[in-house]
Structures are given as structure tokens and as C-alpha cells.
Amino acid sequence: MKYVDYIVVGGGISGSVLSYTLMKYGASVHVFDLPKENQSSVVASGLWNPVVLKRMKKVWKADEMMETLQRVYPAMENWTGKKFYHPLPIRRVFHSAGEQNQWIAHSDHPSFSPYLNESISSLPEHIIAAHGSGIMKQTGRIKVKAMLAAVRATLKASGNFTEEKFNWSQLESHGDGVKYGSLGAHAVISCEGAQTALRESKLEVTGFAPVKGEVITVKLEKDLGKECIHQGHFMIGEGNHEALVGATYAWEGFRDGPSSIKRAELEEHVRKVWDGSFETLTHKAGVRPAVKDRKPLIGPHPKEKNVWIFNGMGSRAILMTPYLAENLAEHFMYGTPLLEECQPQRMVK
């Protein structure tokens, strides 16, 4: 019988970052993952941005999360020997003179100045807009598919990854641990993301309010260059005249896959902001595992013994998971308190 400290169920962004972090803190893990084509992580654009640009507000715990992110992803690159961490300035295109003034005022404030460049930039060629743009600092992009593949390969090489569905009905829980087939562990951590949010997992977790998202890739007449342009939707230059455009938001049709309505919305956006012809190449949909009160679900399962939850990353998994994974690892290793606002218990009436 093989023993590990933790069985991790799910190898999306959450399961991958958490597994790395637990190991860095000295714990052993075994990951079960059966990837699905429309899983959230595979569709994700992979951007991180600590500011909600529409409302000019910082994300919850933005500074702490940014500090952790900038340490953890480069360390994961060293661990896996693969490259997927790409700092990339986000360019916010202003819709009005008022928005431009708001940017200038915020960029002078000590809380925002680490993230907003104070000068107003002219727009790149072929982008249509009347009020200029502001450039963000410390933002960037994780090439998510590359990161997941790198983590999977590294775990597989040490015999700590099984590509199959974890069957919760076969889990046996006893006094101080769990048994799953020929594997023993202290506990299981569910990182099942969208599948739990859509109640497709046998493990019931309450509190989700899933949000569907769609993206397209387009072939542009002229190359966009190394640009990530935020103008309501994102348009990210991928090289070779291609760009990723997204993402949309919807609160229904979770199991229907890509929709013609959202494709039309994204193509209309390109027509509005891009001065040139284009052709749509791909169109994908995924479901964000978002939570009713917009805080993740991290902590012990309210009912199941020796089962923990690490889920509910909504639309900011890249920014949040390194910080939240360290909080959970430090709780396991040193008894550091868990974040009260993330406890799954809060959703139980």
C-alpha cells in the first residue's frame, strides 16, 4: 500500500498550483485528474490583473496575491523545467474623457501607482478608439495549457499522477485518514472546479453560482503584436496574425457548449475596435466555478470527514490560487488559521 499526505482530486489550475505548493511545504501528494475538453482551466485566457478596471477597484487582497504570484509561478517553471509565466502589460482603452481623468487620478494614488502607469499612451495601429489608453504594470499571462501539461508530466515522472476519474463512492474514511484502493492518505482535497459547481461530482458542495464564458481566436489581416488590449473584452496578440478575444459572461446554458449568440457578440466587438478584416478560427466555452458571495471555498468539507475543498476561483484563478494554496499549506503544516471568509461552512444554513 502506498501512503501520501494528501490525495488531490483535479488537475486544473487549482489542483496543479495546490499540489506544487503542498510539496514545496514538504508534503507528499498523489493527483487524480481526468481532463474534460470544456473544463474551465483549458479555456482560460490565463491573465492576471489585480485591478477591476471597470470600477477602478483593487481585487480582494490584491497586493498579497500579487506578491505570491510573482514568486510561485517562476518557481513552478523551475520545478517543471517548462516556460509558461509571461509578464505582459494590459492596455486599458478609455471609453470617455472622464475615464481617462479617473485613470490619471488613480495612478497618482499610492495604492494604485504600483499597477497603473501615469502617462496616457496613444493606441497601437489599427485599434479604433477616441480617448487614448493607459498601460498597467505587473500584469501578465500564464499559458495555462502549458502549465497544466508541465505539472502533469512532472508528477507522472515521480509516479504521483493518475489519469482517471476519482470515484468518491470508493473512498473509505477512518479515524485519522482515508483509503482509496491501494492508496492511503491523511486526507483528500477536492479541486474539481466546474464539475463540482455544476453538481457533476459525487461530493456535494454548496454555495456555487457558476458563470459560463466563451472565447474565440481570430486571424487578423495585420498582426496585433505583443498586445493585451482591454476594451470591455480582451484582445490578446498570439503572434502569426492571430488574436484571442474574450471573454463573455452567461448564467445559463452551462452544458450547451459554444453558442452562436456569444460568438456574434465577440465578432461584433472585433468589428468595433479593429480596423481591418478578420476570420474566426476557433470558438470555445467553459464554466467558471464562481461562488455566490464571490469568495472561494477553501477549508474542511462541512460534512465529510478528512475531505477538504479548494475551489470557487471564479474568474481569477491565476491571481488567487498561489496565495490561497500557501494559506492552506501553512494551515496543514503550522496550524496557521484558514481565511475565515473562504470557509465552505459559511454556505451551510
Ligand SMILES: Cc1cc2nc3c(=O)[nH]c(=O)nc-3n(C[C@H](O)[C@H](O)[C@H](O)COP(=O)(O)OP(=O)(O)OC[C@H]3O[C@@H](n4cnc5c(N)ncnc54)[C@H](O)[C@@H]3O)c2cc1C
Ligand atoms: C472563457 C474563460 C476565460 C477565463 N479567463 C481567465 C483568465 O484570463 N484568468 C483567470 O485567472 N481565470 C480565467 N478564467 C477562470 C478560470 O478558468 C477558472 O477559475 C479556473 O480554471 C478554475 O480552475 P479549477 O482547477 O478550480 O477548475 P477546473 O478548470 O474545472 O479543473 C478541474 C479539473 O478537475 C478534473 N476533475 C473534476 N472532477 C474529477 C474527478 N472526480 N476525478 C478526476 N478529475 C476530476 C476536471 O476534469 C478538471 O481537469 C476563465 C474562464 C473561462 C470560462
